[in-house]
Amino acid sequence: MSKVRYGMVGGGEGAFIGAVHRTAAAIAGNWDLVAGAFSSTPDKARRSAAEIGVARGYDSWQDMLAKEASLPADRRIHVVSIVTPNFLHAPVAIAAMEAGFDVVCDKPVADTLEAARAIADAATRTGRRIAITHTYTGYPLVKQARDLVAGAGAVRRVMVKYTQDWLSRAADLENNKQAAWRVDPNRSGEGGAIGDIGTHAFNLVEFITGRRVKSLCAELGSLPGRSLDDDASALLRLEGGGRGMLACSQVCVGDANDLAISVYCDELGLHWRQEEPNSLRVGRRDRPEEIWHAGSNRAYLAPAIRAIQRTPGGHPEGYMEAFANIYHAFGQEVLTGKRAAGAPGYATLEDAIACMKFIHAAKKSSDADAAWIDLTTL
């Protein structure tokens, strides 16, 4: 079995999401990590490469792009995986594509809407592929939810929430590398919680309903002394009809990573919660409630959804496997040039730009006392 060779930018000592990407790629099974510029500090970059066990450790991402591009085709990387703070996504992604590499990029795709559009331009110009890792759409039952909604008539109402408590105390910003860049507008972008987790919630709405959000009104807030939002509420209107509500917060005491969504259509209502990702609750009028369970052997799941699971029912898969599904799908596409059938395997640039519009619109609406903002004209 041939594998995708990839190089990572970011993800060295003290980082969180880089290790997740590497484990996800290992589970996917069709990726080989062969290069990396794991830190913007050369010393740290080298130490991290040694620790991770990657032979081709580079001092900087510029160095990596240049040197990899000069390797013979059967040795050089196919893909650059970007796991840096948000403000570096665009420069690295654009340079990578221009150097001839496909890209995997952590979300949100950029720090500003403009930067995201610059990536899109680069993709068009270079013809390279890019996948954005909106992890939660990698869960099999999220894909099944999308399938169910597609056959259930009009979407009436969507309610999504994503709540955490890791920033719930004023002191949480101190001595926390993860927090530090996320709450710094220069490194994170104009959104705080709305960028970090609100975009996941937003993307989940669009993924499951198969529709874009047309407009929204929002109210952001934060604990005293913070420059970026840590809490937000929004009303949403979907293209093609349907109303929604979105909440995201990083100051909701007691909640760890509580992303939960309910979608109501003409024919059914469905409910999924990330912390128990292997079941999907489906309600229908005058019928017993149904719990759909994950598992490679569940005859009632769509074949393409069964196929991406590693274990039969009752053997729980988790966050890492959802992430691995994204890597696997994009990897197969890189290797074969063909996109797999069924629900999308990863978030596209178009999806990611919709998320950037969400951040921008939410901020703008909140500044205007929760006025409606039209996303279609941003």
Added chain:
Amino acid sequence: MSKVRYGMVGGGEGAFIGAVHRTAAAIAGNWDLVAGAFSSTPDKARRSAAEIGVARGYDSWQDMLAKEASLPADRRIHVVSIVTPNFLHAPVAIAAMEAGFDVVCDKPVADTLEAARAIADAATRTGRRIAITHTYTGYPLVKQARDLVAGAGAVRRVMVKYTQDWLSRAADLENNKQAAWRVDPNRSGEGGAIGDIGTHAFNLVEFITGRRVKSLCAELGSLPGRSLDDDASALLRLEGGGRGMLACSQVCVGDANDLAISVYCDELGLHWRQEEPNSLRVGRRDRPEEIWHAGSNRAYLAPAIRAIQRTPGGHPEGYMEAFANIYHAFGQEVLTGKRAAGAPGYATLEDAIACMKFIHAAKKSSDADAAWIDLTTL
């Protein structure tokens, strides 16, 4: 043990909530149903009285008030219980108070804000008591939630939803007595779902947080051809700070009576759901999640909350018992002239008028494209 003698208005053949009130009063144990004008149709009123087994059945509520008032003090009713469609609440309540009776009234207290204020005037003028049956605040763990919030610092975020599906099909309005008056503005008032169930959600927010909602913006909707809303979303701002979201809908397929609330404070987050009312989930930072369970013998519950329960832990109480708690608390007050200690036992006129403002403001906001409406100046 002496008991409160009461007469009922409404609640005859084909009615739903009247029978609930009667069962609740029977469970409470300190009430005797001795009179009734169970229908606006005299024949039906008489048939219903016989069926229910009430000796003093009257042809009309006017008749009941007049004749009961002329009975000796040790025989006549103390309280009139009003379980008619909304538009009759105010005329009956006002007349009952003027005839010297205390009142129990189903919610919402009236069809319009003006009517509710007229009841308040009557109460002030006559010095009579009135309880409005916001059932869900009768649950022991809702009272415990209020106690917990009171000691948990600032309220940060409230999320409440109340979803049903009994009007989810266009045809649901036909041949359904319950639906018929609820969706008729002349009998129900200006609110559809917001009046019927939104007020419960709203009242629950105010009860648990111990705060009034200061302002809101809302968006109402309905299936084609309906004159009143059957679905609503709102953003809330609380007095003293704290933001909230409220959703209510009677077209959410698969949901029966799904009232659920989350309240996040500085020190904890708590979660309660009406369909499983005997547990209350409490999250705290860096501590195992706690599930508080109902039961008369739960040492960790407040004494006043233990005292209103009929059975020890693990013997579930339900909707009827929550309702009975309201009757019991008001009944004791009627009998003794004293309000019980602890969390309020029933919704007051002030609470009920806040609900009427909610209906009015939600409608007004929705008509103005979800503009913010200040409830304090209504």
Added chain:
Amino acid sequence: MSKVRYGMVGGGEGAFIGAVHRTAAAIAGNWDLVAGAFSSTPDKARRSAAEIGVARGYDSWQDMLAKEASLPADRRIHVVSIVTPNFLHAPVAIAAMEAGFDVVCDKPVADTLEAARAIADAATRTGRRIAITHTYTGYPLVKQARDLVAGAGAVRRVMVKYTQDWLSRAADLENNKQAAWRVDPNRSGEGGAIGDIGTHAFNLVEFITGRRVKSLCAELGSLPGRSLDDDASALLRLEGGGRGMLACSQVCVGDANDLAISVYCDELGLHWRQEEPNSLRVGRRDRPEEIWHAGSNRAYLAPAIRAIQRTPGGHPEGYMEAFANIYHAFGQEVLTGKRAAGAPGYATLEDAIACMKFIHAAKKSSDADAAWIDLTTL
């Protein structure tokens, strides 16, 4: 509507289950409590009658039976409700039937198998009716479970547990009236936990499967210094095939009243838990799991099961309503002479004698190192 007039024996000051019976009868709506001998101490009996508000309070149950029997037919009680400690069930029940009254008796029906058989003889001799209040079979979804099992092929496996923690500390026997008689063989009978709660678990197995238990092996235990069992485990064999396991314990720390059952048949597996009684989980091969919900309007429930519920889906009923269902069914039978269609509305003497055999066999098996005991030859 005519009602059943009843007199209660036991259930005065400090008692628990008597108040439950009275509330259940009030909810049922077809009963009138008109007489009572609420304590074996005349003073207490009189005080209790006054407190409860019953005009015909008697000093002793003998007195009640004699005097009620001499009243005219349209005033005297129809039924005697027995809520005393177990050892008094048989004498009161037999005397009541001989005095011409039907009987409701709390479970277990007697303190010994012999006493239970004496009641059966009396019933045959006098032609009187008797209902034993195995509360948990009064839940609508337990009846639905029975219906589902009846159509699901052979029963393969049953697992039932009933665990509490109210006797989990050595000191729990002191100063607790409820505990005192339950752990005294002279008042409770030969079974401790197996009699008090094991019989409920056993009866639930027989009710849902529609089969008698044929034989069992059991092991009983207790904390040091206790004369009766407080913990038991058993293997069961059912008539017609099918194996089972039963556990009951009153020393399981953290459990309140945790009665839970799983029944597996050829075509499905079902799961019900008393602490969340309004849902029934049903698993089938290669199909989404189903959650059946209680509610008078649930089209998928059997009509007879819908008919006994007081509220539509999502308005939880609890322990009291389950109890009320038993009173209602037996009351209608007393009034009309006809048994209602559908699943049995109450436990019969035959059911109750099976429970007494269970107690006896479990004790006997445990004394013989968990040897198999044949219940059919007891």
Added chain:
Amino acid sequence: MSKVRYGMVGGGEGAFIGAVHRTAAAIAGNWDLVAGAFSSTPDKARRSAAEIGVARGYDSWQDMLAKEASLPADRRIHVVSIVTPNFLHAPVAIAAMEAGFDVVCDKPVADTLEAARAIADAATRTGRRIAITHTYTGYPLVKQARDLVAGAGAVRRVMVKYTQDWLSRAADLENNKQAAWRVDPNRSGEGGAIGDIGTHAFNLVEFITGRRVKSLCAELGSLPGRSLDDDASALLRLEGGGRGMLACSQVCVGDANDLAISVYCDELGLHWRQEEPNSLRVGRRDRPEEIWHAGSNRAYLAPAIRAIQRTPGGHPEGYMEAFANIYHAFGQEVLTGKRAAGAPGYATLEDAIACMKFIHAAKKSSDADAAWIDLTTL
């Protein structure tokens, strides 16, 4: 970071558990798969090696052992991972240890108690290490459960069940490679369900309680025409006191992989279920119930348990990560020669032999009408 080089025996085309082992080792991160004899059919073995991407594919395990042993120390494998049907475990494990390799072996460790003891003899003789992959003890919260029980006084009662439905139809044995060898006594051993899944349940009891099972009585059963058990019930007695019940079945319709355990001690009761492995329910007398959640950042978990998790709370880990924890712990021991602190990282031969005694005793007891069998004298 240096890694453990390993070779796999079994796990080629059409196999299930081999792929699980490989993914687990990849997640663990401290293993390199460098060799394999993936099938007993040389053709298939070679095809599988190519497909999996392993350079040193061998035609037989004998071949692999011989050739690997002759490689230089810095190239040859450290460990042989055995994922064959049960009857091959002992010959391969013994030969591997004799050839100088440590061993990872899937459970149960052998097909017979005698074979297991022969492995133990070989381990003693050669001084090699061996880990048996009882997956479920790899879950972080199972380790936490063990810690909690260790500090909670005497163990009173254990209830464990492990139910599946993949053999619930007579036809399930046909055309299913997984089923075929598992129900064939020549390849599986004397236990059917008791060997395949009962041993997991049994091992979980011993792991969490920290005690061996002293004796048991059991009853096995199977659908008509099957030579091995597919369903079993047992009563257990623990060393040091405490009683238990164990059920395992592969014919329980609707259940996928439902391993669930409750352990009651003097001070608490705890409850864990494999299908929702990231929460652990803990009950204490007179205290709110606690839900302990998994997560690398949960301050209340033991440090050694936090350390093995890859993600903070709310990012669910699953079956693969539990498996990876076993590989990781054993791998570190192989690399460093030191066992990690805290709860055991993998099942030892002693644990595995206890499981073999369980299979043997359950069969023997069932043949003697559920007589008690003493495991300590087997």
